[in-house]
Amino acid sequence: MTARLLWLDVARGLAVLAMLAFHFGWDLGHFGHIDPEIPYTDAYKAFGHAIAASFLFIAGLSLTLAHGTVFRARAYWRRLALLVGAALLVSGGTYIAFPSSFVFFGILHCIAAASLLALPFLFLPWPAAFAAGFALVAASFFARASVFDTPWFWWTGLSTFEPMTNDYRPLAPWAGALFVGVGAAKLARLRPAAVANSPHNIATRSVAFLGRHSLALYLVHQPLFFAGFTAVAMLTAPMHNARFEEACRAQCVASGASAQKCETACDCAAREAAREDALPDAATDEGRARLERIARACVIK
Structure with missing residues (x-):
């Protein structure tokens, strides 16, 4: 494993730890062990938003590091199929458990869709990816319209209200974080010193292990918690x-x-x-x- 990939796994592993803490707290409220209103406070929601943004940003870094110089089609489509399958599994599972608020476009759906949309930007100069990312964020503030209020367009993030769902990460603004990750990775390649070596100690390796298995942990942690x-x-x-x-x-x-x-x-x-x-x-x-x-x-x- 290269130092750069170890650093990426550690970053993803830290995001996994934050996600576990977030959902554990949410479950404490759901089962009445703490004030059930705590997971719905602005501060707690901001914590969840920060975790989601970090996963998407890291996904953009990873996408660029894997395909930024040579597009490995087989690996790309295999990863995309895995993401789509996992997203459908989340939708199906949450529909059974929470039919009125099931996850129809959560973070896995967003990563899969954004990974497809970001593909051309892997071969464009880094400012293009930054511009696309910031445009998606801006669209969530300035491009909302009632025409997007129908459920068929909720995935865009441009409806005038937020649908009732347990995890909602529409393309605008959330895909913007992945595009910014693509731009940051391309920019870092121009400045190799921007990526520091990570120490090879047991703590780092343990966190990196979580990062390498982030998708599996995402799928199983909530059923285990529940x-x-x-x-x-x-x-x-x-x-x-x-x-x-x-x-x-x-x-x-x-x-x-x-x-x-x-x-x-x-x-x-x-x-x-x-x-x-x-x-x-x-x-x-x-x-x-x-x-x-x-x-x-x-x-x-």
Whole structure:
């Protein structure tokens, strides 16, 4: 492995680590272990945007380093087919899990489409790639129009609203990061000193390993996270039920009801909450309202 490729793998590996941290935090909110609103704050969204931009920028660097001097058609089309297949897998999987917000044009879709569009720029002077990249970013601000509001054009990023989806990286502005990566790689070739050697230590090699397997990690990490959090929820459900029933009894007695009536009502509420799987959402306003409805129904009984 050359120093330049090691550096590229390390950069991609750091982006993978950031992605894992981002999605782990998102899952903590989704499963109610932290405030579920945290993943939707502007700061957290900015963190996710920075990670996506870094992956696209690195994809542009990689594309140029692989094909910038001699176009290796077989390797290029094989990589593109792999990206398209992975993107379709993400769309299919998220459609099953989240049919109302499935990923129809996420980061893999964007990398695949942008890699195709950027192909001519591999053989043009570096300013052309920069110009195309900045034009895509500018288009997302100044070229939006209602004609792009139909779902068939959402992939452009030029609609007047953002569609409901779990990962949305349309061509404008996100493909711009890949084009800028192409331009940066071509510019760096004119200035070889711009790419520094990376130390061959265990930390660097470990991060580079993540970078070399970034696509596989992207595909498997969320299913593994979800499986882990689901297992934790199943294992801790009895404990959560006991805590809920204890808190319910304390509030009920404090309201002036008899201990026997509170025991009967709260036992009913705990059973119904477990049956409806309502406890994992207790941290949200909707979840609390749901538990209150269950408790009121049990009191009436």
